[in-house]
Amino acid sequence: MKKRLKRQRRCDAKLAKRAEAKRRKADVAASTKAAFHSKVNAMSSEARDAFFVERGARIEARRRETAERKERRRAQLSSAYGLTIDCDEDLTTTMERERWGSLMKQLRAAYERNCKTTAPFKMSFTRMSEAFEEQMGRMNAGWENWHVVRLGKTLRETAAESETTAKSLVYLTADSERELREIEAGKTYVIGGFIDRNRHKGLTLRKARELGVEHARLPIGEFLETRGAPVLTVNQTADVLTSFLERGDWGEAIEAVVPARKVVKIANRSNEADAKIKDAERARDEDEDEDEDEDASPTADDDDDAPTSTDGAPR
Template sequence: MQACYDEGNPIIAFNCGFTDQMQEKEITSLAKQLQLSYNTLKRSKESCVQFHLVGMDSALETRLHPQGYENWKVHIDKGPYWDTFAGHDIVVLTPDAVEDLEAVEKDKVYVIGGLVDRTIAKNETFSQANRLDPAPAAGGSIVMRKLPVREYLPNVTLPVLNINTVVEILLAVLKKGSSAWSEVLESLVPQRKQLGAGEGRKARRLEHKRQKRNILYGAGDGADPIAKVSDTVWYAGNNVKPRDEENEDIGTKLLFGFQSDDSD
């Protein structure tokens, strides 16, 4: 880790200058995602990447203390990223960018906006970067790119990801190359976002019903035979006919508020 701290590349910088726009629970969530990102870096044996926390304030610092961030091998920069990395080629990752990120290159600085997943603040990172000179006097460049989520996962419901997921994606593409975008995104973008909106709601609802059934009755061959309703019964919302209607447990359906729902 010390070698990555000193000379790792590429540089991944977390832009932590948005805490004034977040609630306390969201800042806490950001701190947790930063910890997860750091853990991902520690587990990555093939990639030696340098991490920076830029623009960090006392609100975030307070919430990072329980995570033990003082012992992390990361750079803490109080100033904004455009000053910290003056003279570098900077790639600002924002879902509002026009162009897709095509490759992860070792000679670049990748800036990830420190806005948690539930804070859907449209154009925040884009607007901030858009005010900057794309060709600074100190040299280098500043461009905006988005992960090619829509290109490879056209059914994704919302292309805004947790920052630790973005880190996992960058490290995976760095390791496997730009030809692996499809494989990497399918593997790392949460399934709930890869489904269409209606499919996602149905999947969550059906999974919730199965979990409650298993908690109440247990699962497997030892479960109550009366309560062992076939999975097709629980998928009745998709108009699938039960295999054995005579053994359908009406009481169980009523207990869980089950009903056919074609609204999605």
């Protein structure tokens, strides 16, 4: 009985809070509307006509922008280039549950970057565990409306569908001996949704071999010498792929994403490329610093709360 009363009180409090928020919203709307009419009524006839013409133009411009944005997002689902983030339960249950929040932020960042690019991937997520999906809904409200394909199956089940499907998958893993040289239409590049902090090295390579799918690593070492192993988050790995599609150059794509503070030496880069990429590097660093403030790491070698890698691709 006590538990039932306690639940009822919580429910009543929630409903009361919701009603109060609704009332405040209505008050603000009424106040805004009154101020608008007061402003318009104080105008001369000519000024009022000019005001409404300008206002109509702004509204129309916003409508066009919204329609264009929706069209760009729809175009993602028809892209010839596939990008799957492996959120299988075998990965998310292996990592510490406290890291789930960081991974979910990275999923959101990867999605948002894919929405803005002129060269989007057809992004998909493998089936998530019930607990992970529930927390995903709390962390990324409205993610059900993202323009991504929710496969509803694990990567293992996807690879087992047919030999053709298995051959189309390329698992990106830092431990692979093969370097990714091209991004091919019709292929789906898989990023492991996993934060290991050096505790589970080789996990994604083992998984790729078990599934019998192709695997590769990003060619970061060819272009950058970094302080220790370059640590890229899931979204940064996706960003390198997207930047390559945009630029057609691995060097520029990698340099634009890897935080400049982690780079000791940059090979094969011209002065022109320096000027071209400088602003992008600064912007990436600022984003990284914000992430680190939220997810501070206990050691200098374990920063960014990211999957540890020897070439930037998640393990």
